[in-house]
Amino acid sequence: MYALLSEETGRELPWGALTGIRPTKIATQMLADKKDDNTIISYLKNVHLVTEEKARLSIEIARRETEILSRHHYADGYSLYVGIPFCPTRCAYCSFAAYPLQQAGSPSASHPDRTEVLKTKYASMTDKYLVCLEKELAATAKLMRGVRLDTVYIGGGTPTSLSVAQLTRLLKFLRATFDFSKVKEFTVEAGRPDSILDVIGKLLTLREYDVDRICVNPQTMRQRTLDAIGRAHTVEQTREAFHLARDAGFENINMDIILGLPGETPEDVAFTMREIAKLAPDDLTVHSLALKRGSRMWEERTGTAESTQHEIAAAMSRIAIEGAREMGLVPYYLYRQKNMTGNMENIGFAKPGKEGLTNILGMEEVQSILACGAGAITKRVWNVPPDDPQHGLIRRAANVKELEAYLSRVDEMIERKEMLFS
Numbered sequence: 001m002y003a004l005l006s007e008e009t010g011r012e013l014p015w016g017a018l019t020g021i022r023p024t025k026i027a028t029q030m031l032a033d034k035k036d037d038n039t040i041i042s043y044l045k046n047v048h049l050v051t052e053e054k055a056r057l058s059i060e061i062a063r064r065e066t067e068i069l070s071r072h073h074y075a076d077g078y079s080l081y082v083g084i085p086f087c088p089t090r091c092a093y094c095s096f097a098a099y100p101l102q103q104a105g106s107p108s109a110s111h112p113d114r115t116e117v118l119k120t121k122y123a124s125m126t127d128k129y130l131v132c133l134e135k136e137l138a139a140t141a142k143l144m145r146g147v148r149l150d151t152v153y154i155g156g157g158t159p160t161s162l163s164v165a166q167l168t169r170l171l172k173f174l175r176a177t178f179d180f181s182k183v184k185e186f187t188v189e190a191g192r193p194d195s196i197l198d199v200i201g202k203l204l205t206l207r208e209y210d211v212d213r214i215c216v217n218p219q220t221m222r223q224r225t226l227d228a229i230g231r232a233h234t235v236e237q238t239r240e241a242f243h244l245a246r247d248a249g250f251e252n253i254n255m256d257i258i259l260g261l262p263g264e265t266p267e268d269v270a271f272t273m274r275e276i277a278k279l280a281p282d283d284l285t286v287h288s289l290a291l292k293r294g295s296r297m298w299e300e301r302t303g304t305a306e307s308t309q310h311e312i313a314a315a316m317s318r319i320a321i322e323g324a325r326e327m328g329l330v331p332y333y334l335y336r337q338k339n340m341t342g343n344m345e346n347i348g349f350a351k352p353g354k355e356g357l358t359n360i361l362g363m364e365e366v367q368s369i370l371a372c373g374a375g376a377i378t379k380r381v382w383n384v385p386p387d388d389p390q391h392g393l394i395r396r397a398a399n400v401k402e403l404e405a406y407l408s409r410v411d412e413m414i415e416r417k418e419m420l421f422s
């Protein structure tokens, strides 16, 4: 069907007909079966119609993931994810459970003259959220007693949109409730730079509780794009937040960028990469914009034919990949979503030794992830011997996404987890 449509439209997709499976999964399996690169490339090209460029990339990443995982005993441990579904304001392209704490007219890049922060109704729900979250975390710690905790990830939303007092409370609670003695990686997303610049001391609080990896996400270094997508912060704030994080002692800083943002051209991506290179992050994730009606929005913002859009997306991807390599970053994980710009992919790059372990464990589905908070999805991986009928079994328990539903149904979320691990 793909070949027929490809011939009819004159278009080829970078990942060919490969869908519904992680591109690195096939390469990982074939490498484990001692197949050489040429055999894997031929297979991906001939069976899944993947381009040679992407086939090589998937082998490189599969090899890197396998090598990193071989350094860790992950099978009998677990990871913890803590979801904080609040952000300073809501970005225009966001599809996550993210509730804005500030009204759109608050001081921001677009409203620098405003001095008073106007709060939303969600701002008054953060304390109640923490109470429910702590209840779920306590139940989770009880459920996993005796199992080694390997990684902790506080994501969202933007966890650092909480106040210093709330962050301190959460971190203190986590340290008192879980055994952190074997934790290899403790990440907090400070995605929005404005969330760590508003109050001095947030970053120091994170360091005080041994957070060793932090995400400061520019998405783009073009101010006009940030304004267009409703990220109420400036490019300068991104630089400032990054330097502050370094000064606070963070030696592993991740940055995220998005390719295919409204109005951006390959030259904008090249500009963003040059600006990011000056900051020299330890880890860089290159996302391709994924929107529910992505193709229509892409059409609206570029006014070009779809085939040209794919070429633009491919050019952006090449610039980003080359730019990351020039910074000394090596690709180490890759995943795809529906409706991605140009049918591309998301790639994580890192300096050797600075790779986000949580990302690999999650992506490769080799370890259970206990996830707490609104919209969090717990995954149980049965790490049992190959002769066990449950070998390879993976089951999920999803928490409700809506904030109010989570607050009123947290006991049910706990029960879902207990059932999954019973």
Ligand code: SF4
Binding pocket: 086, 087, 089, 090, 091, 093, 094, 095, 096, 098, 156, 157, 158, 191, 192
């Ligand atoms: S910072 Fe991320 S989670 Fe928050 S609104 Fe923007 S895209 Fe959504």
